[in-house]
Amino acid sequence: MIEMKSKKPLSSKMLTFVFIALHLSSCYGQVNEQVEKKENTPKNQTPALKQNPVFPQIHTNLNGMVREFVRAMYQDTKGTYWFGTNGNGIIRYDGQTLETVSVEGTSPYLAVREIVEDKAGNVWFGTSDGLLKYDGEMFTTFSEKEGLQNGEIWG
Structure with a gap:
């Protein structure tokens, strides 16, 4: 039991x-x-949102300068950042100042589709109004008047 x-x-x-x-x-x-x-x-792991010392975070929408989106980005040999927007034209950042670039003779709703730099240091922009060249001081526009087959440049 x-x-x-x-x-x-x-x-x-x-x-x-x-x-x-x-x-x-x-x-x-x-x-x-x-x-x-x-x-x-x-110890060497970097946080996902670490501040970049080369290009500090300005703002998520480039201080409200962009209504739609950025289609092209480029950093030239002088260190300037160029942003080509889809209807707000060109935005330039020189490391301190963020500014919208006005180019005489182009639409205020310019769509920038491509940005490149040639060996001479000229920055070229393929846009909805033709081709733009920036030589460091001024912009030159190339359109159908100058012999382009079409005013629309798609890089």
Whole structure:
């Protein structure tokens, strides 16, 4: 036959001890978990949104200058960044100033589709109004008047 022993009720001191022990062990596990996470992170890992010292974050939409989207981006040999938009023309960033570039004789809703630089340092823009050349000081426009077959340039 199986003999059954009577169970004694746990005393309040014993219950308090068990509760405190469980509580402390759960806190200890949390501390170790945080330490392990820190140790598992490689020291050379870069954050996803790290600030870039070459091109600091200006704004997500280039300070509100772009209504639609940027179609072309280019950094010339002088370090200037050029942004060709899909209806807001050309935006230039020289490392300090962000500005919209107005080119006389072109539409205010200019779509810039391609930006390249030649060996002489001229920056060329393929646009919805033809071809533009920037020589470092001024823009020259090339359109059907100058012999292009079509005013639409698609890089």
